[in-house]
Amino acid sequence: MLHEASVTAVIIFAAFVASVVGFSFWLGRRGQSATGYYAAHGQVPWFVNGIAFAGDYLSAASFLGICGLIAFNGYDGFLYSIGFLAGWIVALFVIAEPIKSLGKFTFADALDARFNSRGIKLVVAISTLVVSIFYLIPQMVGAGDLITPLLGLPHAWGVILVGATVTWIVVTAGMVSTTWVQFIKGSLLVVVCGVLVVMILGRGLAVNTEQADLAEQVRTVTPDGDVLIDGQPQTADHDLRPVGSISELPGGKARTGPLGPLSYLATLEDAKVVTWSKRVETDEAGTHTTYYPVERRGGDLLVPGGYFKGLGDGTLAGKLNFASLMLALFCGTASLPHILIRYYTVKDKASARKSTVVGIAAIGGFYVLTLYLGLSAMTSNCLDPTTSNMAAPLLAKSFNETLFAVISAIAFTTVLGTVSGLIMAGSGAVAHDLLENVCGWELDDHEKVRCGKVAAVVLGLIAMVLGILFRNFNVSFLVGWAFNIAASANLPALVMVLFWPKTTKQGVIAAVTVGMVASLGWILLSADTFEKVYGIAGETSLVPFSQPGLVTIPLGFITLVAVSLMTQRRAVA
Amino acid sequence: MDEMPVESRQKPPARQKVHRLGMVLFVAYVAMYVGFMGLVLAWPEALSWRPVAGVNLAILSGLGLIVAAIILAVIFMLAGTTEDDHAA
Numbered sequence: 001m002l003h004e005a006s007v008t009a010v011i012i013f014a015a016f017v018a019s020v021v022g023f024s025f026w027l028g029r030r031g032q033s034a035t036g037y038y039a040a041h042g043q044v045p046w047f048v049n050g051i052a053f054a055g056d057y058l059s060a061a062s063f064l065g066i067c068g069l070i071a072f073n074g075y076d077g078f079l080y081s082i083g084f085l086a087g088w089i090v091a092l093f094v095i096a097e098p099i100k101s102l103g104k105f106t107f108a109d110a111l112d113a114r115f116n117s118r119g120i121k122l123v124v125a126i127s128t129l130v131v132s133i134f135y136l137i138p139q140m141v142g143a144g145d146l147i148t149p150l151l152g153l154p155h156a157w158g159v160i161l162v163g164a165t166v167t168w169i170v171v172t173a174g175m176v177s178t179t180w181v182q183f184i185k186g187s188l189l190v191v192v193c194g195v196l197v198v199m200i201l202g203r204g205l206a207v208n209t210e211q212a213d214l215a216e217q218v219r220t221v222t223p224d225g226d227v228l229i230d231g232q233p234q235t236a237d238h239d240l241r242p243v244g245s246i247s248e249l250p251g252g253k254a255r256t257g258p259l260g261p262l263s264y265l266a267t268l269e270d271a272k273v274v275t276w277s278k279r280v281e282t283d284e285a286g287t288h289t290t291y292y293p294v295e296r297r298g299g300d301l302l303v304p305g306g307y308f309k310g311l312g313d314g315t316l317a318g319k320l321n322f323a324s325l326m327l328a329l330f331c332g333t334a335s336l337p338h339i340l341i342r343y344y345t346v347k348d349k350a351s352a353r354k355s356t357v358v359g360i361a362a363i364g365g366f367y368v369l370t371l372y373l374g375l376s377a378m379t380s381n382c383l384d385p386t387t388s389n390m391a392a393p394l395l396a397k398s399f400n401e402t403l404f405a406v407i408s409a410i411a412f413t414t415v416l417g418t419v420s421g422l423i424m425a426g427s428g429a430v431a432h433d434l435l436e437n438v439c440g441w442e443l444d445d446h447e448k449v450r451c452g453k454v455a456a457v458v459l460g461l462i463a464m465v466l467g468i469l470f471r472n473f474n475v476s477f478l479v480g481w482a483f484n485i486a487a488s489a490n491l492p493a494l495v496m497v498l499f500w501p502k503t504t505k506q507g508v509i510a511a512v513t514v515g516m517v518a519s520l521g522w523i524l525l526s527a528d529t530f531e532k533v534y535g536i537a538g539e540t541s542l543v544p545f546s547q548p549g550l551v552t553i554p555l556g557f558i559t560l561v562a563v564s565l566m567t568q569r570r571a572v573a
Numbered sequence: 574m575d576e577m578p579v580e581s582r583q584k585p586p587a588r589q590k591v592h593r594l595g596m597v598l599f600v601a602y603v604a605m606y607v608g609f610m611g612l613v614l615a616w617p618e619a620l621s622w623r624p625v626a627g628v629n630l631a632i633l634s635g636l637g638l639i640v641a642a643i644i645l646a647v648i649f650m651l652a653g654t655t656e657d658d659h660a661a
Contacts, residue, residue, distance in 0.1 A: 075631055079613075082635050085642050086606050092646055093599035266627030303620045303631045304613050311617065319614050326610055357646040364639045371632075 009150055012405035013412070020184050020413050021169060046351035048183045050358025055182030056338055057084070057363055058189055059135075059418035062370065063411055064142045065476030067395070068388030070374020071244060072275065074301030076308050077374055080476050081367035083326050087333025087483075088363065092356045095334040098498045100352040107340045107425075107490070108433040111497055115505040118438050123512040125433035127489040128337040130516060132426040133462060134485055135336070136419060138478035140467020143415040145389040145475075149397075150408045159467035162412070166419040167460030171453045185417040188410050190362055193369040196407070199399055200376040201264055205271065206255035208245035208381050214274060214293045217241060219386070222286040240291070242394070244383040247295055248272040261372070268375060271298040275378065276385050291385045301378070321545035325480055328549030332483030335490035338418075338425040389475055419463065423456045430455035473532060481523055484549045489516035492556030496564075507564030515556035522548035594652060598645045605641055609634050 062084065069077030102113040108124035140159045147158025169181065217240050220228040227234040249256060250270040259267060274293045281288045305311040308322045333339060377383060377391040382398040384390050393411060397404035431451035435441045441451075470478065492511045496503045523529060526546035527538030612619055612634065620631035 075635075078632075078635050082609070082638050085639055086602070089599060089602045089642055089645065092649065093595040093602075262626040262628050265632055266623075269623070269627065269629060299621060299629065302629055304617060311613065323610060323614060326606075330606065354650055357650040360646040361643050364643045367639055368636060371636075 006401050006405075008401055009405035009408070012402060013150060013409045016406065016409035017165075017412055017416075020181060021165070021416070023180065023184065046355040047358055048179065049351070050355035051186040051362055052179045052182035053186075053339070053355060053359030054190070054362035054366065055184075055186030055414075055417050056421045057333075057359065058186060058366055058414060059139055059142075059479065061138050061142075061476045061479035062363075062366070063189065063414055064145065064389045064392055065138065065479065066367075066370050067374045067377060067392040068390070069307055069476055070371065071377035071383055071391035071395075072388045073306035074275075074378070075304050076306045076311075077476070078367075078371050079304060079308070079322075079326070080329070080480075081370055083329025084333070085360070085364050085367055086330045088356065088360045090331065091334040091339065092353065092360065095340075095494065095498075096352050096356050097349045099340060099494075100349050102498075107337045107494075108429065108437070110340070111493055111508060114497060114503075115508070117505040117509070119509045120505055120512075121433045121437040123509050123516075124490075124493075125429040125438065127485075127512050127516045128429035128433070129426055129459075130520065131335075131337055131482055131486045131489070132422045132429070132459070133466065135338070135479065135482040136422050136459070136463040137466045137470050138473070138475035138482075139415050139419045139422070140463050141470050141473060141478065142389055142475045143412065143419075144467060144471055145387055146393065146408055146411050146415070149384075149390060149393065150405070150412075155471050156468045159464050162415050162419060163460050163464035163467070166416050166423060167457055169416070169420050171456050181413065181420060182417045185410065185413040186362060189414060190366050190369070192406060192410055193366060193373060196396060196399075196403070197369050197372045199403075200372055200395075201261065202258050203399075204256035204259045205246055205249060205264070205267055205379060207247065207249055207253075208274075209254070213241055213243075213245065213381065214247075216290055216292045217385070219289045219291070220286045223284075228286075240385055242382050243274075243276045243291065243293070243385050244378050245274050245381040246271050246379045247274050264372070265302070265375075268298045268379070269302055271379075272296070273298050273301055273379060275301070276383075278385070289386075317545045320550060321547050324545060324547035324550035325484075327553060328480065328484040328487045328547060331487035331491045331549065331553055335486040335494060336482075337429070337486075337490075338421040341421075341425050341428065423459050423463075426459045427452040427455040430459075477528075480547065484523065484547060484552070485516060485519045487549055488519035488552035488556050491515075491553065492560050496557070496560050500561075500564075502564055502568065503560065504564045504567045506567040507560040507562075510563040511556045511560035514559040515552055518555055519548045519552040522552060595649060598649055602641065602645055605638060609638055 062081070066077045066080050069080065071077075099107075099110045102110040107128060108121050111124050112120045140162060143162035144155035144158035147153050147161060148155055151157075153161075218228075218230050219234075219240060220231070222228065229238055229240055232238050248271060250267060256267055272295055274295050276291050277294055278289050278291050281290070304322075308325075309318055311318060311322055373392050373395060377395040380395055380398045382394045384394060393404055393408045396407035431448055435451055436448065489512050492515060493508045496511070497508060522543050523546075525542040526548075527541040527543075528546040530536045530541045531538040612630075620629060620634070622630045624630060625633060
């Protein structure tokens with residue numbers, strides 16, 4: 001769909017982003033030593049750090065991706081919410097305190113605390129970089145999707161705008177500012193989405209009576225790159241219609257009026273909902289994507305199986321794919337470098353634990369809100385059929401332009417915050433782990449910060465390029481990959497170093513390497529990548545299901561145990 | 574091999590108690606999570622059952638897992654803080 005920029009929306013958006021960034025700079029103006037740059041002097045108050053956890057974690061995937069998945073596929077988007085939150089239980093009960101005791105700046109410090117091995121530092125720094133980059137891709141894709149309807153700019157401009165702003169934030173300010181950006185963004189996200197859910201419940205559900213809205217729509221991209229809608233050139237007046245509506249409410253009502261949180265769900269379950277599917281055909285006139293309506297019972301949309309097809313048709317590969325993703329989400333959170341470094345920004349273990357609890361409460365509360373946002377977007381006749389990532393902002397637009405601007409601005413700062421955290425983690429891995437500890441460069445405090453900043457610029461550029469390349473993916477789906485790699489590469493080593501005394505440095509190096517290479521390789525050979533990246537039929541893929549975690553996480557543990565047992569004598573010697 | 578203390582060893586009794594509490598809560602949550610996944614994978618028809626206020630089991634169990642995570646986290650925070658925790 002074409003989106004025209006609204007002046008009000010642009011002004012609100014610009015003012016909002018400028019004030020968040022300005023405020024965080026002001027708060028973070030004293031962070032220029034290495035401890036200040038990378039770990040915010042270890043003096044961030046626990047409540048602020050807890051909300052900043054939520055800010056780091058509630059990325060474009062949680063806000064834009066999950067809303068979109070629920071809006072287009074129903075319940076299955078909510079499965080991501082459940083898995084994303086469950087991962088925090090591992091972080092709180094298993095990882096939080098030991099990692100606070102062991103580390104200083106980065107995740108590699110913690111893994112390497114027992115061994116002082118350059119090999120460990122090298123593989124962990126590489127895995128940190130790989131995970132950070134995979135996590136950066138969906139954030140940038142989300143940013144590009146967001147900018148299009150708000151400012152009327154192409155996707156690539158959104159990616160470049162976020163990339164440049166974030167790199168600038170990280171380069172000039174470091175972890176103190178990053179923490180404050182996350183705190184402000186995390187608070188606003190929860191509060192504003194709470195307000196939006198109150199408005200959703202107040203509006204209730206209504207039947208869309210416009211029969212014309214249910215006609216098929218065809219979008220054609222000609223060989224010259226022109227876009228046609230139903231055979232005519234696409235213009236602001238002749239464009240795809242917004243989709244997603246209710247065709248029948250229980251009791252034959254036209255609208256329900258205000259509903260409570262439970263009665264909203266119960267009413268939707270008894271309603272009939274029109275969702276939209278698509279089929280793609282190519283001929284000499286171009287590529288034709290036909291969007292067509294499908295009327296379904298609300299109850300069918302509120303159970304698993306809409307997105308994870310294997311759950312619906314009961315194939316073993318489908319079920320394994322689902323189980324694999326849920327395992328990766330459960331294990332992945334506690335292995336994400338940008339989450340782990342946040343344990344070094346508080347002063348002691350009690351603060352680490354308290355901030356995790358605050359984070360869990362804020363994130364859990366937000367995921368409950370997301371369910372309502374997604375379901376409301378599904379039924380408010382506001383979705384852009386070409387992208388699932390815009391569901392939440394377009395839902396806000398169905399209320400009014402101001403709310404749309406505010407939600408878009410928050411989503412944009414969401415991306416800013418998460419990307420800055422990721423770039424911080426990546427630049428720490430390069431400067432502290434790779435250059436200083438692996439290559440043996442003797443960096444003074446000032447040089448260490450400068451190397452980190454150069455690394456931040458390079459990472460920012462990589463993220464921008466990948467964000468443009470992967471624009472057609474749902475952002476939650478992409479984040480699933482990052483979780484798989486993080487869980488496979490990092491979790492086995494982290495857990496065993498903390499809890500198994502026989503772990504050796506060779507075991508850690510082997511586990512991180514095998515976990516990372518195996519999960520990355522599996523993803524590159526999977527049906528999803530074949531279809532969406534290479535454009536090859538998914539059936540020809542070389543692995544039985546797309547999500548690697550179910551195989552590669554245990555593989556990491558087995559590798560560590562086997563190699564550690566084989567290298568016991570050498571370790572003693 | 575290097576004999577630096579592993580997290581589970583050489584802790585004062587209060588810390589061991591906290592560690593045990595953390596593990597008990599962790600196992601409790603894992604049991605709930607695995608139970609939910611088992612239901613989705615093995616008995617999906619059960620998720621359409623609507624036991625409370627017309628809301629189905631799929632939604633209720635999903636919301637239940639989120640609320641359980643928050644409750645267990647708060648229990649851990651309230652019951653598990655020791656003097657030692659305030660050392661950096």
